[in-house]
Amino acid sequence: MPKETEEYLDKRIKSFVWEGRKKAPIDHEILFLSVEEGGKNLLSIKDRNSAIAIKLLKTFLTTGEDRATWCDLASKGLRKEVSDRPKVEINARISPFIQTWAPLQKKLPRPLKRMVKTANKFRLKFDALALTKDVKGELPLWFHTGAKKDLGRHNNSVCATCLRNKHGVRSVDDILTIIERNYHRHSRRRNCACESCKLDRLRGCESPYKCQEEAIKILDCINEKWDPRLELNQPNAELTEEELTRNSAALIEKEKVIFDPRIAIDRVEDGYRVFCDNTSTSPAHQLDPIEGEDDPSDRAVFIGSCVTVNEDGEYCSAGGIWYGPEDTSNMTVRMSKKLASKEGGVAAAMLYAIQNSPREVSLHFTLDSKRILHALTKGLQEYEDKGWLNVDDSSLLRAISAALRGRGTRCTLREAGEQDRWNMSKANEQARLGLDDGAPTVLNTDIPEAYKLDGIKLSSGSQSMFYKAIKAERHKPERMKTTIMLDITRHAARDLSGKTPTDGDIWRSIRNPDISRTTRDFMWRCMHQAYKIGPYWTNIPNFEHWGICRHCQVEETMEHILIECNAPGQETLWNLAQRLWEMKGFQWPEMTHGRILACGLVDVQNSAGKSNKGANRLFRILISETAHLIWKIRCTRVIERGSDPSRYLSEAEIHNKWLYCINTRLKTDALLTDTRKYDKRALKIRTVQDTWNGVLKNPENLPEIWVRQSGFLVGIPPLQ
Ligand SMILES: [Zn+2]
Ligand SMILES: [Zn+2]
Ligand SMILES: [Zn+2]
Ligand SMILES: [Zn+2]
Known part of the structure; x- marks a missing residue:
C-alpha cells in the first residue's frame, strides 16, 4: 500500500475516533495501546502493512520446494547492483540477508527496496544459539555473517x-x-x-x-560458533528420540520430564530473526561437571510458593525451596512487590536453586505450576521463537532456561502429585516465611552472552505476531495526568475491595461489559483527563473564564462536576443512587472521584466472605451510569443552555432522567438474556436477577423468574 494511502486511512480513523475534531484531546498514540495499557487497541494501518511486509520477507527467506517463483527473480534482482566498497564480486553474492554486503538501494525496483528497508527497519539478523554441522556448512562463505x-x-x-x-x-x-x-x-x-x-x-x-x-x-x-570443524562441549547431551517421546508422556502422567538442552538449529531459515538487536559470537559450551567428594550427584528439590495481600492491599509473594528436613540448603526467596505472583514465586525459587547448586548436581524439581512446567519443557521452543512476547515472568523463565542449558548435568521437572503432599506443604511453608517485611531476595537474571537469543524467529512468526511485536515497540506515551488518575483510582479501589489493583486491572475494570459502551468511553476519557474542562482552559489566554463553573465560581474540574457542584444535578442523582443501593441492603460509601472510577473493582462480600457478584454488578452499573448522567446534565446546562439559571433542569426532570436511565438499563439487561437472539453472548438469567433483586418495585407481584415478564421497574417512583 502506498504511503499516502496509509496516511490517509490512519487520518480517517483518527478523525472518526475524535468525532471530527481536528486536534485530538490526548496523544493519538494512546489509542493504539492495548486495553491493559490504557489504550483502545486500535488497528494501525501503517503497522499492519509493516507486518505484511515482514511476512513477505519470511516467504522470501523460506527455502524448500514450495518456494515461489518470484523469490528466485527477487534474489537475482538483489544481487544485481551492489555498492562498490568493499568490492563484492558477482560470484560472492548469495543473499544480502545472510551475508555482510548490501544491495544498492537506489537501483532496486520498488518491491525489493521495500523488502530491504523492512529488513533494516525491523532488524533482520542471522543468529542461533548453535547450528548443526550441516547448517554451518550451508552458509555462504564469502562475506560470512559470523566472520x-x-x-x-x-x-x-x-x-x-x-x-x-x-x-x-x-x-x-x-x-x-x-x-x-x-x-x-x-x-x-x-x-x-x-x-x-x-x-x-x-x-x-x-x-x-x-x-x-x-x-x-x-x-x-569464521568465528568458533560457526566453524564446522568445531563441536560444542556438551556433557549433557541432547535428548534421543526415545527420550523425547517418553517426555511427552511423562508430562501428562506427572512424571519426570527431562529438560532438553537442545539448542542447535537444523535449517538455515530458522536462523533468521527479526526485532533482533544483538547477536552473539560466543559458542554455547556447557559447564563440565566436576565430580564432588561427598555430595550426591542427584538431588530432589520441591518448589513451593505463596501469594497474599498485605494490610496495605499490596500483593506479596515468595518462593520456597525444600530439599528435606533440616537441610541447610532449604531456602526462602522473597519477591519484589512489583513481580509478586504465585507462579513468579515458583520461577524465582527455581532460578535460585539452580544458581546455588554445585555444577555436578543433577537437580530434580517438583513444582506445582502447570504454566511454568510447560514454559520450560514443551513450550520452551515456542516461547523462545516468539521472543517471549507477552509471557509473564519471562525474565525469570529465560534465565532458568539459560542456566539449565549451560549445566553439564541432566535436570528433570515434574508436576507435584498426591504422593508429594507432605514435601510440597513443607516447600510452601518455606515460602510463607518470606511474607514478612524483609527485603526481596537478590536474583541474578542476567543471561550469559552465549545463551542470549534476541528477537523473534522469522520462520515461526505470523502476521498477527509481527503486528504485536511492532506494537510492543511503539513509543508508550506516558501521561502525567493519567498516572495521577490511576493512582487516585488505585487508592479508592483499595477502600472498596481491600486489594490494590495494577494499572492493567484498572483499565480492564473500566472496560467491564456490565458498563454500557458510551459510559465505558466516558470513564476512559475521565481516566486520561481528556475532557476540555477547568484546568485545560486556565493556560489559554482569553479563554481562562471557560475553566470556571459559572454556577459556583470555582475552577470546574471533573471532581467538581461529579461530586461538588451546587448546580442542580449531582447531589440529587447521588441521593437516588444511594437510595437504590440501600434498598439492596448495603451501606452507601461516601462518593469520591476515585471511587467512581474504581467502581468496576468493588468487592462486596456476603457473610461467608464470598464475593457478592450480583451486588458488585449493581454497584458498577449504578455508579458508572449515575456519573455519566451527571456529566451529560452538566453539558446540557453549560454548553447547550449557556449556564443560564432560568433554563436549568428542574429537580423533577433530573430525578426522572435518572430513573429513565436506570430503568432502561434494567430492561436492556433482561432483554440480553434472550438466548435465541444472543446465543452464547446472552446474559445468564441468574446474573440479571442477582443484580436487580431487592431493588424492584412491588416484588411480591412478580414471578420468581421475572426477567421473562414485562412491566418491572426499580422501586423508586417518578416525580410529577
Ligand atoms: Zn586456485
Ligand atoms: Zn598437491
Ligand atoms: Zn499512591
Ligand atoms: Zn459548580
Whole structure:
C-alpha cells in the first residue's frame, strides 16, 4: 500500500475516533495501546502493512520446494547492483540477508527496496544459539555473517578470486571439502603431482597449493560458533528420540520430564530473526561437571510458593525451596512487590536453586505450576521463537532456561502429585516465611552472552505476531495526568475491595461489559483527563473564564462536576443512587472521584466472605451510569443552555432522567438474556436477577423468574 494511502486511512480513523475534531484531546498514540495499557487497541494501518511486509520477507527467506517463483527473480534482482566498497564480486553474492554486503538501494525496483528497508527497519539478523554441522556448512562463505574482521582482507584476495571462479567455492562446505581432501604425497609446489592438485589444475587453477593454504586461512576467519570443524562441549547431551517421546508422556502422567538442552538449529531459515538487536559470537559450551567428594550427584528439590495481600492491599509473594528436613540448603526467596505472583514465586525459587547448586548436581524439581512446567519443557521452543512476547515472568523463565542449558548435568521437572503432599506443604511453608517485611531476595537474571537469543524467529512468526511485536515497540506515551488518575483510582479501589489493583486491572475494570459502551468511553476519557474542562482552559489566554463553573465560581474540574457542584444535578442523582443501593441492603460509601472510577473493582462480600457478584454488578452499573448522567446534565446546562439559571433542569426532570436511565438499563439487561437472539453472548438469567433483586418495585407481584415478564421497574417512583 502506498504511503499516502496509509496516511490517509490512519487520518480517517483518527478523525472518526475524535468525532471530527481536528486536534485530538490526548496523544493519538494512546489509542493504539492495548486495553491493559490504557489504550483502545486500535488497528494501525501503517503497522499492519509493516507486518505484511515482514511476512513477505519470511516467504522470501523460506527455502524448500514450495518456494515461489518470484523469490528466485527477487534474489537475482538483489544481487544485481551492489555498492562498490568493499568490492563484492558477482560470484560472492548469495543473499544480502545472510551475508555482510548490501544491495544498492537506489537501483532496486520498488518491491525489493521495500523488502530491504523492512529488513533494516525491523532488524533482520542471522543468529542461533548453535547450528548443526550441516547448517554451518550451508552458509555462504564469502562475506560470512559470523566472520571475524580478518575475512574482509581475504574476500577479494587473488586466491579468493581463484577459489570462487575456478574451484567454484560458494559455501562453507565447499571450502571444507578442499581442506579435508586427500593430500597424499602432496608438496608445496605449483606442479605438485598429487591427485588434489591435479584436479585443481584441470579446473584452471595456476597454483593449487597456494589456494589450498589460503582456504585454511579463510576458514580460520569464521568465528568458533560457526566453524564446522568445531563441536560444542556438551556433557549433557541432547535428548534421543526415545527420550523425547517418553517426555511427552511423562508430562501428562506427572512424571519426570527431562529438560532438553537442545539448542542447535537444523535449517538455515530458522536462523533468521527479526526485532533482533544483538547477536552473539560466543559458542554455547556447557559447564563440565566436576565430580564432588561427598555430595550426591542427584538431588530432589520441591518448589513451593505463596501469594497474599498485605494490610496495605499490596500483593506479596515468595518462593520456597525444600530439599528435606533440616537441610541447610532449604531456602526462602522473597519477591519484589512489583513481580509478586504465585507462579513468579515458583520461577524465582527455581532460578535460585539452580544458581546455588554445585555444577555436578543433577537437580530434580517438583513444582506445582502447570504454566511454568510447560514454559520450560514443551513450550520452551515456542516461547523462545516468539521472543517471549507477552509471557509473564519471562525474565525469570529465560534465565532458568539459560542456566539449565549451560549445566553439564541432566535436570528433570515434574508436576507435584498426591504422593508429594507432605514435601510440597513443607516447600510452601518455606515460602510463607518470606511474607514478612524483609527485603526481596537478590536474583541474578542476567543471561550469559552465549545463551542470549534476541528477537523473534522469522520462520515461526505470523502476521498477527509481527503486528504485536511492532506494537510492543511503539513509543508508550506516558501521561502525567493519567498516572495521577490511576493512582487516585488505585487508592479508592483499595477502600472498596481491600486489594490494590495494577494499572492493567484498572483499565480492564473500566472496560467491564456490565458498563454500557458510551459510559465505558466516558470513564476512559475521565481516566486520561481528556475532557476540555477547568484546568485545560486556565493556560489559554482569553479563554481562562471557560475553566470556571459559572454556577459556583470555582475552577470546574471533573471532581467538581461529579461530586461538588451546587448546580442542580449531582447531589440529587447521588441521593437516588444511594437510595437504590440501600434498598439492596448495603451501606452507601461516601462518593469520591476515585471511587467512581474504581467502581468496576468493588468487592462486596456476603457473610461467608464470598464475593457478592450480583451486588458488585449493581454497584458498577449504578455508579458508572449515575456519573455519566451527571456529566451529560452538566453539558446540557453549560454548553447547550449557556449556564443560564432560568433554563436549568428542574429537580423533577433530573430525578426522572435518572430513573429513565436506570430503568432502561434494567430492561436492556433482561432483554440480553434472550438466548435465541444472543446465543452464547446472552446474559445468564441468574446474573440479571442477582443484580436487580431487592431493588424492584412491588416484588411480591412478580414471578420468581421475572426477567421473562414485562412491566418491572426499580422501586423508586417518578416525580410529577
Ligand atoms: Zn598437491
Ligand atoms: Zn586456485
Ligand atoms: Zn499512591
Ligand atoms: Zn459548580
